[in-house]
Amino acid sequence: MALSPETRIQLFQMQAAIRTAEEAIVRHYHEQEMRCPVHLCIGQEAVSAGACAAVLRSDYAISHHRSHGHYLGKGGNLNAMMAEIYGKATGCSGGKGGSMHLIDLDAGFLGAAPIVGSTIPIGLGAAFSAHLKKEDRVTLVFLGDGAMESGVVHESFNFAVLKKLPVVFVCENNLYSVNSPMHVRQSHVRRLVDIATGHGLPAADGDGNDAEAVYRLTKDATDRARRGDGPSFLEFSTYRWREHCGQNFDHPAGFRDEQEVVSWMERDPISIHRHALIDEKIAHPDELDRIYAAQEALAASAIEFAINSPFPDPNTAADHIYA
């Protein structure tokens, strides 16, 4: 399936939007004004951009601790995200959540929560209700390779297959759970996709640094779901450039092998995409530079919006305990 030039440029733009937003966080995080943990996805943007471009705004997505890319990819409001990270009243959760609790219901981004594994069945529940209500709606459930070690994954895969639910599990395998590499956590004799296929859940894997490949696989999976053919599992291999939580690189401190980090940075998903667009004459370099610069400006103005926004009134701390 050939992607239209518009879609390919859109994929570039979305990756740039995610990268520039997070680079802006990197520049300001040391100021200690964003007073919550941030889990950056720099290096993994192709998965967010590719998977979210393959669904409709009315479709759902749900995520975990590392959710900036998924939120923005799904169309989440950039200013509201930055303001949330700054703990401001204009934040997408009014300052109650922070970076780990992004939400934009208008964009179909149901929310994010950092108890690893726990949003998987909740997203499945959204797919279950769409299924029971016979809505034409697919749910993307984002998860990491670490989450694949939690028991709830098996419970969720079983139920998704049992009820043929319109859900796509999008697993970003970035080889690490915090600082623990794969080989101390999972047996190498089975692959992540085998967990899915063991449950009868159709599975595929692809290059998570190639937004177009992500788009294609996700589109196939969502098409299946829309046809009523049930759930899918997709594994995308990719790599987080910076430390697990925070703005720094962690290889200088010895958390990861420098050669490993460098080799993945040489496979920067945004450069790969950019070169493909230029080589195939889909876009002129200047046009792509303009797109990138425009995203940088939006990120800077989102930071400004957040800084200039008021904090929530302390008297509202007890609001919304009950509906």
Add this chain to the structure above:
Amino acid sequence: MNRQISYAEALCEAQRQTLDADDQVIVIGLGVPDPKGIFNSTSGLQEEFGPDRVMDMPLSENAMTGVVIGAAMTGLRPVMTHQRVDFAMTAMEQIINQAAKWHYMFNGQHKVPIVVRMVVGRGWGQGPQHSQSLQSLFAHIPGLKVIMPTSAHDAKGMLISAIEDDNPVISLEHRWLYGIKDFVPEEPFRVPLGKARVMREGTDVTIVSLSYMTLEALSAAETLETRGVNAEVVDLRSLRPLDEQTILDSIKKTGRLIVADTTNKMYGASAEIAALATEKAFSSLRGAPVRIGSPEHPAPTSPALADQYYPRAPHIAAAVLEMLELPVDGLRFDPPEGRRLDQPNASFTGPF
């Protein structure tokens, strides 16, 4: 309004009427459609409403709790049932971190209208992992509502309120209540959550009790009556929200407080109510509040051990008499000849 039905029938009727009134209501749980129908509290519902609205589920309490949370956030009103509260422990993460938090942490943008019914499985050797009363675990959590209806009337009225409520509601149902009948209106009605009920008015002492212990408290009050002691019995019905006013009003009237819980005392509901009394009605108290609960060890299985584990009406009566400095003699603590205390009556038999 002179129809009497059992607690189980009342629960079933509440679900039938809400399933009927609102397409978004679904009922889900292990064994919901099976012939036993959760002690008959779900019998016939699947036949009437079909397998898309009343359904069994995989043995996956953790994920399935997440599933009903996600379904509730996107418009459904699931009623989930666990045959024992003990089984819901594998779902505590979803209940505490997720269900109780999504409304708050997203600043009111999500609602999680789920009801999780859980059975307290006391009796017939259910033992350490099938008979716990874990209400205080849930009642500690802001964002959850926690109810323990005692009568069939309240079981129906509170379950309808719970299903219609936009918040996660944990309902703990004591197994020994299922067969007990009460006058219950046929039409749908609501008993508000967060309201205690004065079951018996009195002037000498306030007994605050919950669930099955309210029946023991009422029986104790009858015994006390014969000794000239006039006890007021307050059935808590809801642990969160807590009806502080009804409790405090009663204490202000009687000046004495006994709290009878279905479980052990430490860090439990009885501690909370005693603290409430001392913090907010201290000057009305004529003596220290007294708590009645089981000992600080798990519920044993053998009837020889279980018989002593659960306090009953005579223990409550004795505590009241001691508090009033009246003679305690003549109370009967032993079971009637040939009967064990791990059953509420002779018709209650094993195995489950």
